[in-house]
Amino acid sequence: MRHVAWVTHHIPKVEERNSALLPGKYAGGAERNNDCMVAAAPDDVEVHWIDAPDWETAMDYERIVVTGTDKLTDEAMAALGSRAPLVWIQHAQTPSTARRDLFRAADRFVTMSRLHRAHEAKWVGRADCFIHSPVPSNCVRPVEKQGFALFAARNHPAKGKINARMWAQRANVPLVELENQPHEVVLEHMAQATWFVHLPKEFDACPLTVIEATLACCQIITDQNVVGRLEPGDPVEILDQQPARFWAMV
Numbered sequence: 001m002r003h004v005a006w007v008t009h010h011i012p013k014v015e016e017r018n019s020a021l022l023p024g025k026y027a028g029g030a031e032r033n034n035d036c037m038v039a040a041a042p043d044d045v046e047v048h049w050i051d052a053p054d055w056e057t058a059m060d061y062e063r064i065v066v067t068g069t070d071k072l073t074d075e076a077m078a079a080l081g082s083r084a085p086l087v088w089i090q091h092a093q094t095p096s097t098a099r100r101d102l103f104r105a106a107d108r109f110v111t112m113s114r115l116h117r118a119h120e121a122k123w124v125g126r127a128d129c130f131i132h133s134p135v136p137s138n139c140v141r142p143v144e145k146q147g148f149a150l151f152a153a154r155n156h157p158a159k160g161k162i163n164a165r166m167w168a169q170r171a172n173v174p175l176v177e178l179e180n181q182p183h184e185v186v187l188e189h190m191a192q193a194t195w196f197v198h199l200p201k202e203f204d205a206c207p208l209t210v211i212e213a214t215l216a217c218c219q220i221i222t223d224q225n226v227v228g229r230l231e232p233g234d235p236v237e238i239l240d241q242q243p244a245r246f247w248a249m250v
Contacts, residue, residue, distance in 0.1 A: 002045050005064045008051075010090060011034070012034065030067075036136070081104075091112075095123045103126070112132065112206035133242070150196050150218070151175060196221065198213075200227065206229070214235050
């Protein structure tokens, strides 16, 4: 059995959160991404979740994976970098010297999408490849479309709710807004929505909602300049390939 230290603050757990984060097990898409990828680990791998404040525990492991840097100190990033971890970041990173050095020291520096890779490489100087979210490809199935547009996100101003409203008004289509709603409710509406609108105010690496809306056969309304997307092709085939690609690198 191989033991892998999984260092991140994106740990799925039920806790009290502010309204900018989702209620329940997952505070956001990054927590769901991490949980799905850990669940897809090979039978001979045992993953140990390690929260950012406990990063020193990871130094006892032969293999380290880092998927969240926001709450790591500069000291922690320097020490983890000395172990050449696999780094798979979940969102656009705040540039810093310590963070850049960690990414450069990683044996593989992995992002979420093709656009995300280019975004980080500009300031890091490298980004090796990208692995999309490993969300199950059967999580949502389209049904007869009902002629409405859907906006679904956590209650955060960067998610672009006002932009979605403006688009719907210009397009003269009804807009359903779901904020901080249970995942099953969002998927139910996605299955019926004709359009899914995601026009965030800042770069979004590879939003999980856009992936799910693609599986639901929604027409995606977004800005290619700020939102990473799945690779072209059959989305089911693409998503089903992601866990094997990731764990082959681990």
